[in-house]
Each structure stands twice: as C-alpha cells, then as structure tokens.
Amino acid sequence: MNNMEHEIYCAGCGVEIQAEDPKHVGYAPPQALEKETIICQRCFRIRHYNEASTVTLGDDDFVRILNSIGDTKSLVVQVVDIFDFNGSWLRGLHRFVGNNPILLVGNKVDLLPKNVNRNRLVNWMRKSAADLGLKPVDVILVSAHKGEGVDRLVAAMNEHRRGRDIHVVGVTNVGKSSLINRLLKQFGESELDITTSQFPGTTLDVIEIPLDERSSLYDTPGIVNRDQILHLVAPSELKLLLPDKQLKPKTYQLNDKQTLFIGGLARIDFVKGEHQPFVFYISNQLNIHRTKLEKADELYEKHLGTLLSPPGKEMAENMPKLDRFTFKVPAGNQDIVISGLGWIALHGSGANVEVRVPKGVAVSIRPSLI
Known part of the structure; x- marks a missing residue:
C-alpha cells in the first residue's frame, strides 16, 4: 500500500x-x-x-485476534465496564484463550455511588463471571480516569503473568486504551499515547508495548457488542449515554399501570404489583418521562425524537421497531439491565414489568449490583 x-x-x-x-x-x-x-x-x-470514524474491524478479524492469543503463553486481562457489566462482557472468551489465566478488571468504578461496598462488588463480579463460564485468577476494580486501583492492578499483573506477555481484551468503550495510557503515564512511559475517544472501534489493530527484553503488553481492538444500545444513536449523542461522573440514582415511586421512558430509547411498564420504588442507574444527562400506561403508545408516537430524546429527530426516523421483554421480578433485590444504557433496581415485593427497547438490544434481570 x-x-x-x-x-x-x-x-x-x-x-x-x-x-x-x-x-x-x-x-x-x-x-x-x-x-x-x-x-x-x-x-x-x-x-x-x-x-468520529466509521472504521471498524469485522467479526472475522476479532476472532482471528482472539484465537491468536490462545496460541500464546500469556496473561489475559479482560476489562469490563462496571456501569455496563452485562453489555460489556466478552462472550466466550474462555473458549478462545486456551489455558491462559484471565485477570478480570472492572473499570469506571468511580461512576458508582460512594456507598457501594467494594468487597461485595468484587464478590458479585466473581460470581457473575462464574455464571458466565469464566473463573478469573483475580478481580480488580479500577478507574482509568482517576487512577484508582492502578497500583493494585500492576501488582496483580506482575504476580499472574510470571514473566509472560499480557494481552488486554474487551468490547468497545470499556476504557481499555485509557487504562493502558494510565499505566504508561504512571510508570514513566509517557512517549506512547494510545488514541482514546468515546467512539467505538478506536483501536484498529494490536498495539505492542514492550515490558522488558522478553515480554510485551498488547492492546487489542475493542470488540463490537451489537446488543448494546450505544450503536443506535448518533456519535454526537454518545456522550449523553456514557456517564463521565458519579451516578446519581433517580428514584420513582410507582403504582402499577404506570410507564417510564428513558428518552426515546427504552420504555418500562409497571404492569402489576404493589406500590414500590424503581431506582434508575443511568447517565445523569438522560431524561426520564413518566406517564400512564394507557397513554404510553401515543406519547411515543408523537414525541419520539423531540420530548423523548435521544435519539434526535434524524436518528428517530431510522429507529428499529421496539421489542418487548416481559419479566416477573421476584421479591427482594433485583436489577433489570438494558445493555449499554444502565439498569433499574427493584427492591420491593415483586412486580410484573414489561421493558421495550429497539430490536436487537439485550435486556436481562440479575441480582442487584447495589
């Protein structure tokens, strides 16, 4: 070329x-x-x-890169976004990396409220990883933005790599490159500055960073997880969905037959249950609109792209049809998770809830993170 x-x-x-x-x-x-x-x-x-740039790698390229890691003897560091744990999970990683140990890193811990118990969070991540088929050698919480936990991460990497290479993997927007830049700046390797941005697919190929004469750290491209809602908004609107400050939970006391919209991206219908709180953990910049269930269809049809935004008018015209997910939420502490958007915590006596999101976006229920 x-x-x-x-x-x-x-x-x-x-x-x-x-x-x-x-x-x-x-x-x-x-x-x-x-x-x-x-x-x-x-x-x-x-x-x-x-x-923004629309250049991304294809699925075959991602598989090739992951398979190549399986042919090495190295430590694999999987970075996930604490705010979007489910949406940022790299599916099937254990099948690609062979017998290499995996260190699980939860980034963006600074976004969570201060009252979150860190030890409980680590245990929650460990159990969630096991449920997804992964048994990490350790779980580390960090903030690439603020540098929190970086010292402990370095110690864990040195302990588990045993002189071998390190491969850092993850989906787009989990902050891999930001984390590596933090490592480099904190330990004196400031001449290399990996490009970071809010746009998916910033890293296009493997970047090698020498650690010593015999080993290197490799930053791999972010793998696109297409069930995240992030891919349905304009690049200019990504900053509204991706929180950059500590989350401020929004609590709504609801009776059944009420509906809440998260902009025009998601609709939550409280179909049946006792009066109870719905606690939203989403970007502080997103607006939530309450209405009666019987008026929800009309509100969405008339105001998508204006009152209900993001998406803006232009993107609203191309929004996929809404899929409906039905959950019978048990009593106790449960989260309804919308991939790439955040979660809604229910701590009541149980509820029948319907969640509508654009076709292709994943919705799930899990034991409460907080």
Whole structure:
C-alpha cells in the first residue's frame, strides 16, 4: 500500500501507516512520517477535533485476534465496564484463550455511588463471571480516569503473568486504551499515547508495548457488542449515554399501570404489583418521562425524537421497531439491565414489568449490583 522501506504502525491505533491514499485506513501525510511518534490521520482527527470514524474491524478479524492469543503463553486481562457489566462482557472468551489465566478488571468504578461496598462488588463480579463460564485468577476494580486501583492492578499483573506477555481484551468503550495510557503515564512511559475517544472501534489493530527484553503488553481492538444500545444513536449523542461522573440514582415511586421512558430509547411498564420504588442507574444527562400506561403508545408516537430524546429527530426516523421483554421480578433485590444504557433496581415485593427497547438490544434481570 505504500513505498516505505519499513512497515510503520500508528502509535495511536496500531494500524499500518501508508502515505498514498488519504481515503484509505492508515493514511498519514508525508510530513507526518518525519516525526518521532507517528499517528494516522484518523487518530489525529479524533484527538484534536473529536471527529468520529466509521472504521471498524469485522467479526472475522476479532476472532482471528482472539484465537491468536490462545496460541500464546500469556496473561489475559479482560476489562469490563462496571456501569455496563452485562453489555460489556466478552462472550466466550474462555473458549478462545486456551489455558491462559484471565485477570478480570472492572473499570469506571468511580461512576458508582460512594456507598457501594467494594468487597461485595468484587464478590458479585466473581460470581457473575462464574455464571458466565469464566473463573478469573483475580478481580480488580479500577478507574482509568482517576487512577484508582492502578497500583493494585500492576501488582496483580506482575504476580499472574510470571514473566509472560499480557494481552488486554474487551468490547468497545470499556476504557481499555485509557487504562493502558494510565499505566504508561504512571510508570514513566509517557512517549506512547494510545488514541482514546468515546467512539467505538478506536483501536484498529494490536498495539505492542514492550515490558522488558522478553515480554510485551498488547492492546487489542475493542470488540463490537451489537446488543448494546450505544450503536443506535448518533456519535454526537454518545456522550449523553456514557456517564463521565458519579451516578446519581433517580428514584420513582410507582403504582402499577404506570410507564417510564428513558428518552426515546427504552420504555418500562409497571404492569402489576404493589406500590414500590424503581431506582434508575443511568447517565445523569438522560431524561426520564413518566406517564400512564394507557397513554404510553401515543406519547411515543408523537414525541419520539423531540420530548423523548435521544435519539434526535434524524436518528428517530431510522429507529428499529421496539421489542418487548416481559419479566416477573421476584421479591427482594433485583436489577433489570438494558445493555449499554444502565439498569433499574427493584427492591420491593415483586412486580410484573414489561421493558421495550429497539430490536436487537439485550435486556436481562440479575441480582442487584447495589
């Protein structure tokens, strides 16, 4: 693709650099090739102009990368988003990585309310991972944004890698590259700055970071989990869905036959049950609208894209049809989870609840995280 004597790779996303075709992935203008640290034009625009890019890897590429990890002897670090644990789970990872140990890292712990018991959260993650078929060698809570837990993560990585390589894996938007940048800056490797953004698929190929003469840390591309609602909004609206500050739970005391809309992205119908609280753990920037169940259809039809937004008007016209999920929520502490959006906690005497989300978005129920 280019006439350069030696292959050069973007320090931001890992893609091979070429200087011939500005429309093709990996392009960098000739003058950029003279710099000590070279990044592609796409990474430059993400960093300096916060411009989205539609370039992503295909499923076959992800499978190839994961399978290649199984052929190595290394420590695998799976990063999940605490805010979206279910939506950010990398399905079937244990089948790809062979006998390599897996260290589970919960990022964005700073988003949770301060009263969350960290030990209980670690135990919850460990049990949830086991239910999903994974038995990690350890569970670490971190905040890539604030640096919390990074020291403990480094200690755990050194303990479990035993001189071997490290592969960091996860779906898009869990903060893998931000976490690696935090590790590098905290321990003096500031010359490498991996491109990070709110847009899915920022890293396009594996990025190798030497740890010593015999081993390296590898940042792999974020794998797209298509059942997350994030992929149905415009790039400019992603910041509304992805929280960047500590969550402020919103509590609604409901009688049955009432409906709550999360913008125009999700609808929660309290069909039957005793008066009880519904506690929403979603981005602080999202609006919730209450109405009677009998008026919910009309409200959605008339106000999707305006009062009920996101999505905005343009995206609303292309919204998939809403799928309906029916849950008989048992008494006690339960969460209804909407992939990529957050969760609704019920702590009452049980309820019949219907949740409607755009077709393809996953909804599930779990024991309460908080």
